[in-house]
Amino acid sequence: MIITQELLNQVDSLARKAGAAIMEIYGRDFSIEQKEDKSPLTEADAAAHQIIADGLAKLELKAPILSEEDTAGFAGTDEHGRYWLVDPLDGTKEFIKRNGEFTVNIALVEHGKPVLGVVYAPALDVGYTAAQGIGAFKTEGQNTPMAIQVAAYQAGTPWRVVGSRSHAGDSLLQLLEKLGENELVAMGSSLKLCLVAEGAADVYPRLGPTSLWDTGAAQCVVEQAGGTVVQLNGEPLSYTNTQEVLNPFFLVLGKSDVNWPALFA
Structure with a gap:
């Protein structure tokens, strides 16, 4: 269509x-x-x-x-x-x-x-x-x-990581340790994905519960801006199964050379 x-x-x-x-x-x-x-x-x-x-x-x-x-x-x-x-x-x-x-x-x-x-x-x-x-x-x-378009991460600079105002946790802190130097940007709602889409952040790791309707619209914005929204195994976040409204954990990514699934292996 x-x-x-x-x-x-x-x-x-x-x-x-x-x-x-x-x-x-x-x-x-x-x-x-x-x-x-x-x-x-x-x-x-x-x-x-x-x-x-x-x-x-x-x-x-x-x-x-x-x-x-x-x-x-x-x-x-x-x-x-x-x-x-x-x-x-x-x-x-x-x-x-x-x-x-x-x-x-x-x-x-x-x-x-x-x-x-x-x-x-x-x-x-x-x-x-x-x-x-x-x-x-x-x-x-x-x-x-x-x-708008996503940013390309510049090696040697701090990672700009989007986090949730209401749902930060230990899993995010562990990921930040693996990434190295970083700046955490707190934001609510689907605006977190949009920050990556407009190039104001490099990555948004979502390691907590969300539902299909929380992410669908913003995922389109990210993808059309040149970014990706993937599960922790690297597979795209999908909206095929509407019987299961909860999303798996996922990553919203700009452009970088990082093997993200390896960080969660």
């Missing part, structure tokens, strides 16, 4: 519309519930989900929707192996902390691979858009979208 700039723009507009609804709630007191897995749920998650689900249903490209806020409503891919993968509010913990590092994530997956991705951070007014055949772009505020 050939993805058009028009479709990418429509999905970007939809993410921004959901972001506006999130920011309206962000600016006042809001309710917080707890899901079965003990993760938090706010009214902003539900509001953004409804906007995105309604908007995707109106697009010319029709595909099933797998959203974090409605997994039961997903019956599987269409006959072309396609589906929309949505996290209406990625980084709910960051939203509750009011640190601005939360995003709206919308991806189009085809045969297990994200082929279109939009990541929008409404509190920062920063967006990332990408699609096969189009490339990867970053938009700050009302500025013109700028093409």
